[in-house]
Amino acid sequence: MARRAGVSVGTVSNVINRPEAVLPDTRARVLAAIEELGYVRSESARQLRAGRSRIMALLVLDMGNPFFVDIARGAERAAREAGLGVMVCNSDQSQEEEAEYLGLFAEQRVCGVLVTPADATGGNLEAFARHRIPYVLVDRVAASTEHCAVCVDDVRGGMLAVGHLVSAGHRSVAYVSGPDDLYQIRDRRQGALAALAEAGLGPEALVEIPSDRLDVAAGRDAGARLLGLVPRPTAVFCANDLLALGVLQSLYAAGVRVPQDIAIVGYDDIEFAAAAAVPLTSVRQPATVMGRMAAEMLLEEADDTGGVHRHRSVVLQPELVVRASSSAPRGPVRPTP
Amino acid sequence: MARRAGVSVGTVSNVINRPEAVLPDTRARVLAAIEELGYVRSESARQLRAGRSRIMALLVLDMGNPFFVDIARGAERAAREAGLGVMVCNSDQSQEEEAEYLGLFAEQRVCGVLVTPADATGGNLEAFARHRIPYVLVDRVAASTEHCAVCVDDVRGGMLAVGHLVSAGHRSVAYVSGPDDLYQIRDRRQGALAALAEAGLGPEALVEIPSDRLDVAAGRDAGARLLGLVPRPTAVFCANDLLALGVLQSLYAAGVRVPQDIAIVGYDDIEFAAAAAVPLTSVRQPATVMGRMAAEMLLEEADDTGGVHRHRSVVLQPELVVRASSSAPRGPVRPTP
DNA sequence: AGAGGGGAGTGAATTGATTCAATCCGATCC
DNA sequence: GGATCGGATTGAATCAATTCACTCCCCTCT
Numbered sequence: 001m002a003r004r005a006g007v008s009v010g011t012v013s014n015v016i017n018r019p020e021a022v023l024p025d026t027r028a029r030v031l032a033a034i035e036e037l038g039y040v041r042s043e044s045a046r047q048l049r050a051g052r053s054r055i056m057a058l059l060v061l062d063m064g065n066p067f068f069v070d071i072a073r074g075a076e077r078a079a080r081e082a083g084l085g086v087m088v089c090n091s092d093q094s095q096e097e098e099a100e101y102l103g104l105f106a107e108q109r110v111c112g113v114l115v116t117p118a119d120a121t122g123g124n125l126e127a128f129a130r131h132r133i134p135y136v137l138v139d140r141v142a143a144s145t146e147h148c149a150v151c152v153d154d155v156r157g158g159m160l161a162v163g164h165l166v167s168a169g170h171r172s173v174a175y176v177s178g179p180d181d182l183y184q185i186r187d188r189r190q191g192a193l194a195a196l197a198e199a200g201l202g203p204e205a206l207v208e209i210p211s212d213r214l215d216v217a218a219g220r221d222a223g224a225r226l227l228g229l230v231p232r233p234t235a236v237f238c239a240n241d242l243l244a245l246g247v248l249q250s251l252y253a254a255g256v257r258v259p260q261d262i263a264i265v266g267y268d269d270i271e272f273a274a275a276a277a278v279p280l281t282s283v284r285q286p287a288t289v290m291g292r293m294a295a296e297m298l299l300e301e302a303d304d305t306g307g308v309h310r311h312r313s314v315v316l317q318p319e320l321v322v323r324a325s326s327s328a329p330r331g332p333v334r335p336t337p
Numbered sequence: 338m339a340r341r342a343g344v345s346v347g348t349v350s351n352v353i354n355r356p357e358a359v360l361p362d363t364r365a366r367v368l369a370a371i372e373e374l375g376y377v378r379s380e381s382a383r384q385l386r387a388g389r390s391r392i393m394a395l396l397v398l399d400m401g402n403p404f405f406v407d408i409a410r411g412a413e414r415a416a417r418e419a420g421l422g423v424m425v426c427n428s429d430q431s432q433e434e435e436a437e438y439l440g441l442f443a444e445q446r447v448c449g450v451l452v453t454p455a456d457a458t459g460g461n462l463e464a465f466a467r468h469r470i471p472y473v474l475v476d477r478v479a480a481s482t483e484h485c486a487v488c489v490d491d492v493r494g495g496m497l498a499v500g501h502l503v504s505a506g507h508r509s510v511a512y513v514s515g516p517d518d519l520y521q522i523r524d525r526r527q528g529a530l531a532a533l534a535e536a537g538l539g540p541e542a543l544v545e546i547p548s549d550r551l552d553v554a555a556g557r558d559a560g561a562r563l564l565g566l567v568p569r570p571t572a573v574f575c576a577n578d579l580l581a582l583g584v585l586q587s588l589y590a591a592g593v594r595v596p597q598d599i600a601i602v603g604y605d606d607i608e609f610a611a612a613a614a615v616p617l618t619s620v621r622q623p624a625t626v627m628g629r630m631a632a633e634m635l636l637e638e639a640d641d642t643g644g645v646h647r648h649r650s651v652v653l654q655p656e657l658v659v660r661a662s663s664s665a666p667r668g669p670v671r672p673t674p
Numbered sequence: 675a676g677a678g679g680g681g682a683g684t685g686a687a688t689t690g691a692t693t694c695a696a697t698c699c700g701a702t703c704c
Numbered sequence: 705g706g707a708t709c710g711g712a713t714t715g716a717a718t719c720a721a722t723t724c725a726c727t728c729c730c731c732t733c734t
Contacts, residue, residue: 003720011683013722023682038467043444044390045720047381048689055424055445063406063425064608072400076427085441087392087424088400090413104422107380108392130375216608245612271401271553272609275582277616340690348713350692360712382690385719 005033016041052109052133055085056298058291059101059115060138061182063090064215065242066270067287068116071138074291075114082299084111093179093214095119099127106131112298114138114291120181134301138294139285140183142313148297149313150290154184157283157318158191159198161237161265162206164281164320166199168327170235170263174207176222176243178214185239188267192237207233214239219246226262227254234262235326241266241273244280248325252277263326274323281326284319342370353378389446389470392422393635395628396438396452397475398519400427401552402579403607404624405453408475411628412451419636421448430516430551432456436464443468449635451475451628457518471638475631476622477520479650485634486650487627491521494620494655495528496535498574498602499543501618501657503536505664507572507600511544513559513580515551522576525604529574544570551576556583563599564591571599572663578603578610581617585662589614600663611660618663621656 003012006029014022015030047053056079060068076086091098098118105113113135122143135147142149165173175192178185196205209225211218219242238244244266251258258264258278266273269284293314301309340349343366351359352367384390393416397405413423428435435455442450450472459480472484479486502510512529515522533542546562548555556579575581581603588595595601595615603610606621630651638646
């Protein structure tokens, strides 16, 4: 036993956890032994005793989407301030992967889970709830009163996006969507329809271009399909910026001018939206804030011993960021001397 | 004890780990009890006994860089095939963060670590080696014979990039670099200088624009500084694509045409490089492959009981992808009818 | 001087899964 | 019928840290 190196047993524990309760003399001796032996206390053992680990899990839909990376950043910062580690995992929008990861988290006895659900039925999480491990929904309204949630008002986001297009005179808007399992997709559509209705336009003014993935490649594909539409919509609202970037690439390759021929609005306002071929108008979501809030709520719940915690549901507001892809183009680029 | 629910003790363990060694009858009874009680075996307990966990750590320089996300993807896939979880962490190029995370990994007794070192001195990893936890360097040549490594030939990458610019007639190239602690930065510079030398140009042909961060914002800043240079280089080689995108934005905002006035070459060939304002020429790195190989080498080392494992160092080759940012511009965009 | 108090340190119990030597039991063999 | 064999099952030991009731010892107060 490494502790023998010093002289004692559970005193080592005191040196590490309550140094003030140990004489400076003894403490120094133990610390020296620790240093000499390169001793590192085993988390597994503490965990076993404590019943849960000091790791928080974050399960996102797509690690390749900078939006989720921002969420992870916010969550990670909050977690580290509390001395916890974060395990970031990727469900890839698959219910099976999600279920598998949730099982892994239960085995690990993580202290809590932040999750962007891929499973619209909520079955995975319902099953997970048995384990009494706290979890917080991220980027999704609360599905029950049994947990906290932080999300962004996606209906409003859809309204902002399409409202902007409608007020610029567009009368037919394509919606490059995604799997209908995802609330985000449905809510944004609903917002889009609401914006059209407000301008006296019916649901036929929204031409849906479905897509099963939500990445740049899927966007390119959707762009190609958009070009084949007759009559062709004069504007596109994309369910996220990755799709929008793909659509933009497609249009660009086909020689269609943005925004003159077709206007584009994306969603998320990822960093790369501003750096796109045509800087992208997008609906900004406070991703980092969302990640941080979710983590803080989770910590509050996890640390709650006296049953003081009350589940909350926070809805943040999105913000429209208008750039070139949906507004009158600036004049021709001025060459520098 | 949950196991009592059935009737036995360590038989539960057999049901789970060696089902064939248990009578179907008993097995069914135990499984029923497991189901009924919602039992999930505790990883902490197994870990404690096994001495190490079933989690692999991945410590990258910047989660916000899609290049590292691709590495993570490759590693994660390989790890999951072996039934392991991956804990992705972000050192943010900070030696302190790196040290802190390595400490965390040691406490967790992770089965191995994949790391893109932030600490050029190698001190952090040297200290970490005491714990006898295998680790593999990713995107960095082996620093000693005590570990495996997978990297990409950055000198060659720098040569490809600048060689391409030189052969297009450029005689003065800016190098938007990063912290000199990073081997990647140094090697790419060395490659750039070699390419210039090959064309009979001295080191003064490479104008360095230093930068401490490697993100889009730092790129915008570098772009501003580039514009102030007299005489102004006719081409820029950026140490990564994020910087390049930032530079591009800066130039674009100032009305400088790319590639006519200034050509740009990036590094990494992230997905967004192709979708940039001017599609970016870049040096492609096999990130996913690198992540996968690193994970596989780590698994081989971790699973090696008989001392069969020999440390290896794999060097992959980069590839130049030429796009508009460094080549003659295509004709004016053709409007569609 | 003896009792009482308190700070320092001890070590057994606890946590849950795994492992392994030991036990049990039915069946086969001599 | 007794011995032997082997598959099924058991339960104690193990892993490392934490916790807590307990011991020790020294100091102070009466």
